[in-house]
Amino acid sequence: MPERYHDEIRRLPLFSDLSDESFISLLQGAYVQNFPPQITLIDEGDTSDFLYILVSGAVEMFSTWNGRETSMDTIRPVTTFILAATVKDAVYLMSARTVEKSRLILLPSENVRRIFETDATFAKCIVTELAQGYRSIVKTSKELKLRTSLERLANYLLREQARGGGGAAEFDLPMEKRRLASYLGMAPENLSRAFKALQPYGVEVAGSRITINDEADLRAFAKPSPLIDDASI
Amino acid sequence: MPERYHDEIRRLPLFSDLSDESFISLLQGAYVQNFPPQITLIDEGDTSDFLYILVSGAVEMFSTWNGRETSMDTIRPVTTFILAATVKDAVYLMSARTVEKSRLILLPSENVRRIFETDATFAKCIVTELAQGYRSIVKTSKELKLRTSLERLANYLLREQARGGGGAAEFDLPMEKRRLASYLGMAPENLSRAFKALQPYGVEVAGSRITINDEADLRAFAKPSPLIDDASI
DNA sequence: CGCTATGTTGATCCATATCAATAAGTGTGG
DNA sequence: CCACACTTATTGATATGGATCAACATAGCG
Numbered sequence: 430m431p432e433r434y435h436d437e438i439r440r441l442p443l444f445s446d447l448s449d450e451s452f453i454s455l456l457q458g459a460y461v462q463n464f465p466p467q468i469t470l471i472d473e474g475d476t477s478d479f480l481y482i483l484v485s486g487a488v489e490m491f492s493t494w495n496g497r498e499t500s501m502d503t504i505r506p507v508t509t510f511i512l513a514a515t516v517k518d519a520v521y522l523m524s525a526r527t528v529e530k531s532r533l534i535l536l537p538s539e540n541v542r543r544i545f546e547t548d549a550t551f552a553k554c555i556v557t558e559l560a561q562g563y564r565s566i567v568k569t570s571k572e573l574k575l576r577t578s579l580e581r582l583a584n585y586l587l588r589e590q591a592r593g594g595g596g597a598a599e600f601d602l603p604m605e606k607r608r609l610a611s612y613l614g615m616a617p618e619n620l621s622r623a624f625k626a627l628q629p630y631g632v633e634v635a636g637s638r639i640t641i642n643d644e645a646d647l648r649a650f651a652k653p654s655p656l657i658d659d660a661s662i
Numbered sequence: 663m664p665e666r667y668h669d670e671i672r673r674l675p676l677f678s679d680l681s682d683e684s685f686i687s688l689l690q691g692a693y694v695q696n697f698p699p700q701i702t703l704i705d706e707g708d709t710s711d712f713l714y715i716l717v718s719g720a721v722e723m724f725s726t727w728n729g730r731e732t733s734m735d736t737i738r739p740v741t742t743f744i745l746a747a748t749v750k751d752a753v754y755l756m757s758a759r760t761v762e763k764s765r766l767i768l769l770p771s772e773n774v775r776r777i778f779e780t781d782a783t784f785a786k787c788i789v790t791e792l793a794q795g796y797r798s799i800v801k802t803s804k805e806l807k808l809r810t811s812l813e814r815l816a817n818y819l820l821r822e823q824a825r826g827g828g829g830a831a832e833f834d835l836p837m838e839k840r841r842l843a844s845y846l847g848m849a850p851e852n853l854s855r856a857f858k859a860l861q862p863y864g865v866e867v868a869g870s871r872i873t874i875n876d877e878a879d880l881r882a883f884a885k886p887s888p889l890i891d892d893a894s895i
Numbered sequence: 896c897g898c899t900a901t902g903t904t905g906a907t908c909c910a911t912a913t914c915a916a917t918a919a920g921t922g923t924g925g
Numbered sequence: 926c927c928a929c930a931c932t933t934a935t936t937g938a939t940a941t942g943g944a945t946c947a948a949c950a951t952a953g954c955g
Contacts, residue, residue: 473889474888474889492804492807492808492889493808494804494808494809494885494887494889494890495808495809495885497808499804499807499808501800501803501804501807512793513792513793513796513797513800514797516789516790516793517790517793517794517797519797519895520889520895522797522800522801522804522889523800523804545786545789546786549782549785552782552785552786552789553778553779553785555789556749556778556785556788556789556792557749557750559746559789559792559793559796560745560746560749560750560792561750562796563746563792563795563796563799564746564747564750564752564755566796566799566800566803567734567746567755567756567799568755569803570734570799570802570803570806571725571727571732571734571755571756573803573806573807573847574725574732574734574806574847575725575726575727575728575730575732576727576728614806614807652727652728654727655707656706656707656725656727656753656755657727662752662753
């Protein structure tokens with residue numbers, strides 16, 4: 430694996446506290462690979478052979494059952510994914526595909542489990558990462574069960590405005606609307622109508638460009654809660 | 663804390679590999695407490711002061727937003743809960759209440775974090791526990807998004823038959839129907855109707871007593887998948 | 896420039912929630 | 926141990942959120 434990636438991986442919270450020795454050992458047999466869009470990286474049910482690190486591009490986590498499919502999450506650089514399956518040496522519960530041209534690092538799961546066994550620091554970092562992931566999906570579950578699809582969209586827009594839009598009134602949706610619909614648990618047609626239904630609250634849509642004219646008004650409708658919408662807790 | 667509980671706690675996967683020294687240290691300031699039914703143990707949003715271990719009884723994890731409430735999980739002995747909040751020293755994302763007379767052990771979160779920092783074995787056990795919890799809620803999320811309420815009920819019955827019923831055709835629901843409805847993400851009235859809708863597949867209901875007359879038939883409808891329904895992976 | 900996938904809009908259908916009334920449990924105190 | 930009160934469960938009627946189907950518009954992309 431090219432040296433130029435070392436620093437980037439090193440900077441991830443999961444690896445930052447690792448000893449040099451463990452870090453080198455972890456990278457044995459790792460490799461970097463580029464993928465075009467729409468390539469399936471992981472099929473749910475397969476055994477966990479690699480821990481993935483997304484270096485550039487975007488990856489969608491999704492699941493299927495009985496001919497239906499739902500988008501579970503969209504991964505942005507630089508992030509690891511499917512850590513839980515790796516440390517448990519269990520099958521993947523979600524599938525993954527690239528949504529755009531992406532560069533990924535593949536760490537042999539075997540390495541991760543070996544270093545995890547021998548390096549206490551690494552174990553602690555994994556705990557932090559897993560706890561974060563756990564709490565993140567708890568919030569998603571709460572949102573799914575407690576909010577209507579319109580409320581989910583309104584809160585999503587507020588979160589995305591803060592996260593990707595830097596708080597500005599205008600920002601771009603970071604994914605296709607059909608995938609956003611699936612992520613929010615609704616049909617694509619419904620998302621179109623939901624956007625219209627938010628017009629009275631000052632939401633304007635032009636393609637993927639969103640304008641929130643009156644954030645206070647939208648917040649009054651969305652009623653965001655830190656215990657669902659705050660990514661940092 | 664009475665010595666008689668030591669063995670029971672020790673037997674939990676989370677603590678079984680702990681050194682005696684760490685274990686003693688962990689129990690400093692811990693105490694055992696009995697609670698009547700319907701007592702709120704945890705309010706979501708509060709800071710994590712204790713790691714809870716349920717010794718007997720049952721505890722419901724639930725969440726609220728905007729005047730609505732949903733049941734997230736029901737904890738059965740002997741299990742710890744809210745581990746993620748404890749290790750992250752973060753606020754609780756879910757509330758907890760007893761559903762029946764329950765006995766709990768309260769371990770100061772401070773202890774858990776201290777031992778976690780110093781005892782590599784404990785860190786590894788926490789990883790396993792968190793990874794398990796993470797995968798468990800991923801399955802729940804998949805089920806919520808991919809299945810209708812009738813399908814969720816059918817699969818729930820099959821899981822419960824295997825788990826609590828030991829595979830027998832007859833078994834008792836382990837909770838009130840209103841709570842089951844909330845857990846499955848439906849209104850109580852809908853659960854009643856859903857039970858009726860499963861009659862053609864051989865499901866009989868008498869109070870909390872469930873009889874599955876033709877498991878193959880019910881399975882053909884429910885289409886259980888290990889990637890959603892198998893608790894052991 | 897035209898093909899194909901995505902997005903929008905309208906019409907309709909279906910699943911599920913809500914409202915209302917009754918029935919059945921469950922627990923409590925006399 | 927029974928009677929009352931209160932909660933939970935069921936059933937029916939209705940409303941509604943959201944899905945589906947179909948037609949069309951639009952936008953990417955080769």
